[in-house]
Amino acid sequence: MDEAELFPRERTEVAPGAVHVPHWLDPREQRELVEACRVWARPPAGLRTVRTPGGGTMTARQVCLGLHWYPYAYARTAVDGDGAPVKPFPAWLGELGRRAVTDALGPQPTPADYDIALINFYDGDARMGMHRDADEKSDAPVVSLSLGDTCVFRFGNPETRTKPYTDVELRSGDLFVFGGPSRLAYHGVPRVHPGTAPPDLGLTGRLNITLRVGGL
Template identity: 85%
Template sequence: MDAELFPRSRAEIAPGAVHVPGWLDADDQRRLLEACRDWAGPPAGLRTVRTPGGGTMTARQVCLGWHWYPYAYARTVVDGDGAPVKPFPEWLGELGRRAVADALGAEAATAPYDIALINFYDGDARMGMHRDSDEKSDAPVVSLSLGDTCVFRFGNTESRSRPYTDVELRSGDLFVFGNASRLAYHGVPKVYPQTAPQGLGLTGRLNVTLRVSGFEETSPSGV
């Protein structure tokens, strides 16, 4: 909503985990959405992720820089059309570094970001509790939200169960987690359909997650 009785403010959800509401303005959101639409097209476009046990993730995904599949990285879409992964743009890396500086301070500057995982959620999609642990770098994870509001569940580093904190993420919100919270379990138990800003032109939710791989450039995969 445009006016709120209690405006949202930035909050440290856990040590090293910071929520910054409204970090992307309306123009920035539209530009990022248009880029996501380009990246989602084939080849190496939006796909359904299948787990080793035969299940499927309800959120669909496209990757940039390195292609993630459960539970490793490759330079090609090994679990899809086999095409080379789309390149990671320099401007997106600069956005990630600025996000870390704004959320955690300039001293938290990291090596260049080189991975983006872009997840699309329709109204029924969810994401189970998991850790972002397939990278070799411990640089902070940057999460940007577009479209529908969701419940983002941010947990602890030991298990998928409590204690955790539920945070409402809206379009334009930034969430950064690093340091002691870098390997915290997190997930999306609920998306609220038809809550995207009317002027954005998006039905559903997009989450753009930026990571630093720490991989050697010559390595064919992250393992």
């Protein structure tokens, strides 16, 4: 917790099956994940700009592990990038995902076997429109880890991109998990606050690591 913080941030159920756990990653874990992301971002199949079917581009850049996501499907190669085989999904990242779900939602009858990571990099001007993570065949919870700059994370409902939704402040080290009735809820990032990353993290911007089970 920031020493200047008047009220400690607590674990919060934002919607049924959607839980925010502040300070979940300690500073060492955050630094290790940032260094791993730097390696994953290198070519081949590295960090790229995502182009939408309508000809637009996403302002957050992305790199994938396990399977390569492109609008709106998965492939084993970076089909909308350099065409190289996607980087493997490391076992330790799957273990981190399972621990995240247990800490956020409690013990699961059948622990999820995470096999896909989408890593988005946001600079100060990047945004993410309201969308659903609906390209997987598994209904296992999505695990979201935040590193670097603070953002406004808008978490909505499964029916519409508009209200009702809740804006949640995600800081470096925060965990957000959504599953169950909230697995297909619309969500997005309307704002990033530049310059709010922990100084010792060595990161300018925001990294968001989302872990998923493809079931593909």
